[in-house]
Amino acid sequence: MNSSILKTQLESVTENGTYKHTVQPIVTGSSVLALKYKDGVMLAADCLASRTILAGSGELSDFQHVQTTLKGVMLEEHVFDDDQEIGTKSIYKLLSNIMYNRRSKIDPLWNKFIVAGIDEGEHFLGFVDLYGTTYKANVLATGFGAHIAIPILRKYAEQKSDVLTEAEASEILDMCMRVLYYRDARSFNKVQKAKITNEGIDITAPYSLSTNWDFAESIIGYGA
Amino acid sequence: MFRNQYDNDSTTWSPQGRIFQIEYATEAVKQGSAVVGLRSKTHAVLVAVKRSPNELASYQKKIIKVDKHMGIAIAGLTSDARVLSNFLRNQTMNYRVKFDRQMPIGRAMNTLATKAHANTIRYGGRPYGVGLLVIGVDSKGPHLFEFSPSAITPEYYAYSIGSRSQTARTYLERSFKDFENLGIDDLIIHGLKALKDTLPQEKQLDNLNTSISFVGVDTDFCMIDGPDTQKYLDMLESSVDAMETE
Numbered sequence: 214m215n216s217s218i219l220k221t222q223l224e225s226v227t228e229n230g231t232y233k234h235t236v237q238p239i240v241t242g243s244s245v246l247a248l249k250y251k252d253g254v255m256l257a258a259d260c261l262a263s264r265t266i267l268a269g270s271g272e273l274s275d276f277q278h279v280q281t282t283l284k285g286v287m288l289e290e291h292v293f294d295d296d297q298e299i300g301t302k303s304i305y306k307l308l309s310n311i312m313y314n315r316r317s318k319i320d321p322l323w324n325k326f327i328v329a330g331i332d333e334g335e336h337f338l339g340f341v342d343l344y345g346t347t348y349k350a351n352v353l354a355t356g357f358g359a360h361i362a363i364p365i366l367r368k369y370a371e372q373k374s375d376v377l378t379e380a381e382a383s384e385i386l387d388m389c390m391r392v393l394y395y396r397d398a399r400s401f402n403k404v405q406k407a408k409i410t411n412e413g414i415d416i417t418a419p420y421s422l423s424t425n426w427d428f429a430e431s432i433i434g435y436g437a
Numbered sequence: 438m439f440r441n442q443y444d445n446d447s448t449t450w451s452p453q454g455r456i457f458q459i460e461y462a463t464e465a466v467k468q469g470s471a472v473v474g475l476r477s478k479t480h481a482v483l484v485a486v487k488r489s490p491n492e493l494a495s496y497q498k499k500i501i502k503v504d505k506h507m508g509i510a511i512a513g514l515t516s517d518a519r520v521l522s523n524f525l526r527n528q529t530m531n532y533r534v535k536f537d538r539q540m541p542i543g544r545a546m547n548t549l550a551t552k553a554h555a556n557t558i559r560y561g562g563r564p565y566g567v568g569l570l571v572i573g574v575d576s577k578g579p580h581l582f583e584f585s586p587s588a589i590t591p592e593y594y595a596y597s598i599g600s601r602s603q604t605a606r607t608y609l610e611r612s613f614k615d616f617e618n619l620g621i622d623d624l625i626i627h628g629l630k631a632l633k634d635t636l637p638q639e640k641q642l643d644n645l646n647t648s649i650s651f652v653g654v655d656t657d658f659c660m661i662d663g664p665d666t667q668k669y670l671d672m673l674e675s676s677v678d679a680m681e682t683e
Contacts, residue, residue: 295544303538
């Protein structure tokens with residue numbers, strides 16, 4: 214193939230022949246929140262662009278790429294047919310390897326991930342970002358939620374993960390999502406929640422958060 | 438000059454449906470000194486008798502640690518075994534780095550079989566001239582596998598390979614049903630009893646030629662050689678004495 218054709222096809226090839234990878238993410242989803250409670254792990258995300266259990270925020274297409282890759286790995290695991298499929302802990306490590314590998318090519322997958330599950334009886338909640346950095350905590354949030362929701366989660370959930378009931382956990386996440394919707398210009402009031410307990414995984418259908426905008430009337434410059 | 442016209446290459450079939458090169462390789466396994474493997478619900482054990490080429494030489498190593506949760510005992514060409522143990526070490530280490538988990542034993546055996554099988558389906562190569570007994574622990578508990586030059590990897594309750602190993606297998610066939618609930622020491626003693634049966638009249642187990650290793654659900658792979666084996670050899674002796682007085 215002639216190199217000038219190649220240049221027009223790959224817009225990311227610069228004039229001096231070097232490649233320019235994604236430097237600005239597009240189609241970003243906003244926050245994902247997660248917390249550990251008595252019976253398992255619960256997550257919430259708004260419905261702009263998100264998936265749960267493996268919950269991600271950032272570039273949707275990169276997220277879908279990771280999703281496809283992991284699906285392939287899980288298929289391989291299934292094909293072994295030895296009843297020893299990899300658990301949450303291994304998926305977390307694999308995801309971190311994938312992300313670190315891509316950042317080392319200076320072409321990162323532009324996401325922040327929350328991995329949640331139950332592995333060998335232990336509630337697992339871990340975080341992976343576009344550099345492959347990992348950490349585990351009782352409460353996690355990505356995107357704008359890392360700024361706004363983390364203080365709320367710390368106050369109500371961080372030290373109580375072994376006593377918090379499911380209803381309480383759910384209420385805390387709704388409260389955080391509502392605050393996020395009020396304060397994040399890029400979020401949406403339709404949210405989704407997921408929980409992982411010993412009984413399995415349960416992902417809710419998207420639902421709307423009730424909001425009250427009466428206060429807006431008192432803001433000078435609002436509306437007409 | 439040739440035994441027959443079908444044994445020049447490991448890819449050539451005989452009209453009787455045999456591949457002679459592979460059969461010759463399994464003969465090499467039978468010339469190696471014996472190794473015995475056995476397992477209970479919680480542990481897997483390998484015992485082996487080492488050989489020394491002459492009085493002045495050291496004894497050839499028979500048991501190789503692969504990973505924290507896995508080890509092998511060899512019978513046959515030692516240099517082929519080195520290739521295979523290096524391969525297994527690579528496999529288990531890569532698996533750790535990739536998945537933060539110990540490689541399931543059956544999967545390690547699968548990769549090994551695939552590698553060994555490739556030698557027998559392309560011309561110019563030769564099968565590995567070594568047999569292995571592999572023990573290890575994974576989420577399904579302890580395992581004992583055999584690897585042979587024909588690249589089949591069956592799993593066993595107890596097994597033995599190497600020279601005169603048939604006598605050990607006869608002992609194991611008689612007693613393997615008792616192994617399930619045994620503790621580690623009793624399991625080792627059963628292994629040594631089976632191993633002892635493979636020795637010719639003039640030889641016996643001592644703390645120079647005996648190798649012991651084990652791995653358990655809550656115990657990392659561990660090897661015992663030299664003076665440390667004496668404890669088990671003493672236990673073996675008193676257990677044999679007790680049986681004779683009965």
